Amino acid sequence: MDSYSRHRFPFAIVGFDLDGTLLDTSGDLAAAVNHALGSIGRPPLSVDAVKPMIGGGARAMLRHGLDATGGHDDATLDVLHRRLLDHYEANLAVHTAPFPGALDALDELAVRGVTMGIMTNKLERFARAILGGLGLADRFAAIIGGDTLGVAKPSPIPIQALVNQCGGGRAAFIGDSIFDVQAARAAGLPIVACRFGFLSQPVEELGADAIIDDYAGLIPTLERLSPSAT
Numbered sequence: 001m002d003s004y005s006r007h008r009f010p011f012a013i014v015g016f017d018l019d020g021t022l023l024d025t026s027g028d029l030a031a032a033v034n035h036a037l038g039s040i041g042r043p044p045l046s047v048d049a050v051k052p053m054i055g056g057g058a059r060a061m062l063r064h065g066l067d068a069t070g071g072h073d074d075a076t077l078d079v080l081h082r083r084l085l086d087h088y089e090a091n092l093a094v095h096t097a098p099f100p101g102a103l104d105a106l107d108e109l110a111v112r113g114v115t116m117g118i119m120t121n122k123l124e125r126f127a128r129a130i131l132g133g134l135g136l137a138d139r140f141a142a143i144i145g146g147d148t149l150g151v152a153k154p155s156p157i158p159i160q161a162l163v164n165q166c167g168g169g170r171a172a173f174i175g176d177s178i179f180d181v182q183a184a185r186a187a188g189l190p191i192v193a194c195r196f197g198f199l200s201q202p203v204e205e206l207g208a209d210a211i212i213d214d215y216a217g218l219i220p221t222l223e224r225l226s227p228s229a230t
Contacts, residue, residue, distance in 0.1 A: 009112045011222060012169030015142075015162045015189075017153075018120035018127055019054050020176040020198030022102055025130070026051050027095030032058075032088035033065045036080040042069040052200040055177035057121045057146050058084055085123075092126060093133045099196060101215030106139055108219050117142035117162040121152045121179065141166045153179040156186035163187070172222060181206045190225050192218070 019025045030050040037044065045065055053064035059081050066072035066080070109116060117140050120127050124145025131137040142165035146152035149161060163171045173184040176197020184191035185207075193208035203211055210221045 009114065009223065010170060010225065011114060011172045013115050013117065013163055013166040013171035014109055014222065015117045015119055015159060015166075015171060015173045017055075017173075017175035017177070017180050018118055018122055018130075020051070021174055021180075021194050022098060022118070023096055023130065023134075024099055025096045026054065026198060028088065028091055028093065029054055029061065031091060031094070032084045033062060035087040036062060036084040037065055037069055039080065039083055040076065042066070045069065051198040054198040055121065055179055055200070057152060058088070058123070089126065089129075092130050096130060096134070098134070098136070099194075099215060103136075105215040105218045106136075110139070115141050115166040117144070117166045119144045119153070119158045119162045119173070119183075121146035124148045153177075154182035154186070156183050156188075159183050159187040159189060163189075172225060174218070175208075176203075178206055181208050192221055192225070 016022045026047050030045065030047040033050055034044040045068060049068065050065065053061045062081055062084050063072055063077055066077065106116065118127060122145055124143065124147055127145050128137060128143055131143065142162045144158045144162050149158055151157050159173060172190045172192060173180065174192045174194065175181065176194045176199060181191050181193065190209045192210045192212055193203050193206050195203045195211055195213045210225055212218050212221050
């Protein structure tokens, strides 16, 4: 990659959602949900059933799981939320791995001089532990969780903080949920949606500026995407 090509790359910063975007965490999240459900005699859910429940944070995911298996009340949700978090913290990366091609895309962005960050609705300590365990934490100048600033997506505040922590400049965000699209738009960033993510609706309905089928398409898509797409 020559210096002219690097100079022409339209974004100084690229931010990523974690679950369903950079990492396939569905197996471990489903196991945590099923641990909580099983503790009160509820039937387990398949990984595919849990995937659309991911993205709004652990409590929302659990609430969806309870509703899918018989309903919930707030007191039960409070108790099971703690059980879910404890189980997940002890089993963060049993099945979790980057999506195919994700690491190559990170390498290519780094070659272009792009600064990268993570903004996830997952608790920050979980995100850091998973990325650290996979040897990826050092690739990111910012790792912001849903609890870091006391507000999560779809608020734009955490994405704005990501851009600031990455040094400021033209930025784009990559995600897989309506929360990602709403937060990026409110922050004034172009948003790329992942067709392979944990979708709760057809990806075309999210309203993203662009869609990728896999990570091979990320760099060309960003090169075509105007920083002022929003």
